[in-house]
Amino acid sequence: MRIGRPVENKRKAWLAFAALAVMLLVLPFATEALLGRGWVRIVDFALLYIMLALGLNIVVGYAGLLDLGYIAFFAVGAYCYALLGSPQFGLHLPFWIVLPLGALLACVFGVLLGAPTLRLRGDYLAIVTLGFGEIIRIFLNNLNAPVNITNGPQGISMIDPIRIGGFSLNSTHELLGITFPPVHLYYYLFLGVTLLVIFVSLRLEDSRIGRAWMAIREDEVAASAMGINTRNIKLLAFAMGATFGGAAGGLFAGFQGFISPESFGLTESVMVVCMVVLGGMGNIGGVVLGGALLVLLPEALRHGAGPVQQVLFGKMLVDPESLRMLMFGLALVLVMLWRPAGLWPSTQRRRELTPGAGVAHQEQESVYDASK
Amino acid sequence: MTPRSDTLLELTGIGKHFGGLAALSDVSLHIRHGEIYGLIGPNGAGKTTLFNIITGLYQLDEGAITFDGTAYSHCKPHLLAHAGIARTFQNIRLFANMTALENVMVGRHLRTRTGIWGALLRNAAARAEERAIARRARELLHYVGIERPHQTLAKHLPYGEQRRLEIARALATEPKLLALDEPVAGMNATETESLKALLQTIRASGITVLLIEHDVKLILGLCDRVAVLDYGKKIAEGLPEEVRQNPAVIAAYLGGAAE
Numbered sequence: 001m002r003i004g005r006p007v008e009n010k011r012k013a014w015l016a017f018a019a020l021a022v023m024l025l026v027l028p029f030a031t032e033a034l035l036g037r038g039w040v041r042i043v044d045f046a047l048l049y050i051m052l053a054l055g056l057n058i059v060v061g062y063a064g065l066l067d068l069g070y071i072a073f074f075a076v077g078a079y080c081y082a083l084l085g086s087p088q089f090g091l092h093l094p095f096w097i098v099l100p101l102g103a104l105l106a107c108v109f110g111v112l113l114g115a116p117t118l119r120l121r122g123d124y125l126a127i128v129t130l131g132f133g134e135i136i137r138i139f140l141n142n143l144n145a146p147v148n149i150t151n152g153p154q155g156i157s158m159i160d161p162i163r164i165g166g167f168s169l170n171s172t173h174e175l176l177g178i179t180f181p182p183v184h185l186y187y188y189l190f191l192g193v194t195l196l197v198i199f200v201s202l203r204l205e206d207s208r209i210g211r212a213w214m215a216i217r218e219d220e221v222a223a224s225a226m227g228i229n230t231r232n233i234k235l236l237a238f239a240m241g242a243t244f245g246g247a248a249g250g251l252f253a254g255f256q257g258f259i260s261p262e263s264f265g266l267t268e269s270v271m272v273v274c275m276v277v278l279g280g281m282g283n284i285g286g287v288v289l290g291g292a293l294l295v296l297l298p299e300a301l302r303h304g305a306g307p308v309q310q311v312l313f314g315k316m317l318v319d320p321e322s323l324r325m326l327m328f329g330l331a332l333v334l335v336m337l338w339r340p341a342g343l344w345p346s347t348q349r350r351r352e353l354t355p356g357a358g359v360a361h362q363e364q365e366s367v368y369d370a371s372k
Numbered sequence: 373m374t375p376r377s378d379t380l381l382e383l384t385g386i387g388k389h390f391g392g393l394a395a396l397s398d399v400s401l402h403i404r405h406g407e408i409y410g411l412i413g414p415n416g417a418g419k420t421t422l423f424n425i426i427t428g429l430y431q432l433d434e435g436a437i438t439f440d441g442t443a444y445s446h447c448k449p450h451l452l453a454h455a456g457i458a459r460t461f462q463n464i465r466l467f468a469n470m471t472a473l474e475n476v477m478v479g480r481h482l483r484t485r486t487g488i489w490g491a492l493l494r495n496a497a498a499r500a501e502e503r504a505i506a507r508r509a510r511e512l513l514h515y516v517g518i519e520r521p522h523q524t525l526a527k528h529l530p531y532g533e534q535r536r537l538e539i540a541r542a543l544a545t546e547p548k549l550l551a552l553d554e555p556v557a558g559m560n561a562t563e564t565e566s567l568k569a570l571l572q573t574i575r576a577s578g579i580t581v582l583l584i585e586h587d588v589k590l591i592l593g594l595c596d597r598v599a600v601l602d603y604g605k606k607i608a609e610g611l612p613e614e615v616r617q618n619p620a621v622i623a624a625y626l627g628g629a630a631e
Contacts, residue, residue: 200492203491203492203494204488204491204492207486207490207491207498207502208480208481208484208486208490208491208501208502208505209486209487209488209491210491211470211474211477211478211481212478212481214467214469214470214474215467215470215478215481218466218467218468218469218470219465219466219467219468221429221449221465222461222465222466222467223467223478224448224449224450224453225427225429225449225450225453225458225459225461226450226453226458226478226479226481226482226541226542226544226545227450227453227454227479227481227482227545228450228478228481228482229450230450236488240488
């Protein structure tokens, strides 16, 4: 046990916090200098996926409801933004109306999709949510006839870039002598929203509502016997998770400028679940780590695999694209073997490894013996 | 006092079928305010079924239940918890990956009201409520005699303390009726004795206790009144001494056919 001087610890914590803040602020510039501007764009995508993973973490990590159709809410948010801010209908509503509207709509969908699945658990819930995810995608794919709403498989293009007041994120700005290209501006916006999502998650986790979610995750029957209205609390989890997904979707549409149903397939849903599970279910840090790794590593592999093969073998043996999926599968298997609770598990899971808890465990077994 | 206000829980003509099997038929009993009421019977007599009906986990097929002056027949468990029925489970059902303290804090859920906005803004009211929840939870852990660090995960507590933790969690809901399903199952003699003392303390604090037990000795030493179930029927009810000498009860326990 380390009983440090609290004042010094507090100062250390502040220093670490300040260092992290500075790092996050200069990250796009450092990335651009070291790896090129393409990578800043990838970092932006990583932030979007981290938002998604954090939203899903509320549903899967806190409330224990395995949702395999989560990307549907991302789609709802994205299409809401696209339809209200593109030449599709000639509507160009401002960002600060469209984005909350998308989040709200996703929230409504969360409740709508959550309500019929309330009696389901585990595998069955996963199958039904998977179906819902596909339904949304197929709807988006086919809503171009008889009335063209979503433009079908062609998707919606020329979506308005995000514009806050008169400040368009889609053009280069000069501020205090520093030049901010669009990808950098989007980075700061996404970072801000991600931090907000993290803040909300942390506050919820350590609250009456958060405890109720975890109680349902641990034992739904006991939770209802303790007076928790499991129906409402589960719907709340679905709604909160969907809201974050919808907000991320709106940002995605504005950032990308083009969306099509293809971006919202089952693979994407599975990917987000992987981020949550791989990183560490129920732990914010783990989920952020999982989201970042699963976006950045495949990209690194995509860019790195070709040159490495050229150097080693003098020619391309394996197509980087197929290698990417291969490595991805391998990484998943390895993590599940060695770190089944995730790369960065929640404190509660880590607590199981502390010596004090181990003693209690032994004691428990001896009690069992005595009772025989 | 009229008999009505004296009765906390009244069951009349309870029947429950699982397919063709009648798990309970025509069971009637009433539990008075402030007593420790025991429910005993051989394996498979329908004790836990009756228990699950009282706590809303099962829907009853026939009969009526009146709790604290209000009749109910089909009621969700969480609403019954609101009304003042708290329970423990035969096979312990704690929130295994939450700490001992958090388990009891969950029990405070229905007596507190902070919602999403309170949790997000963490305003003065929310903070005060959170402090009160934690304080009450610590008091209850102390009350049931769990002195281990409160940050221990529930699943790492020794068996006897897990049983006590379940009781603390149930008490956190401020019940009028505390229903315990085989609370001493698997306990050794010392643990059983201390649990008995705890139940007496709880009763002295004004909470009515309903106890399902296998351990006839415990029931007879602790309960004010006892009902005996056998094959889904109530075969005896009364003071522990009377019940013990009831021929039907002796036959049920020793096996009528073997005599």
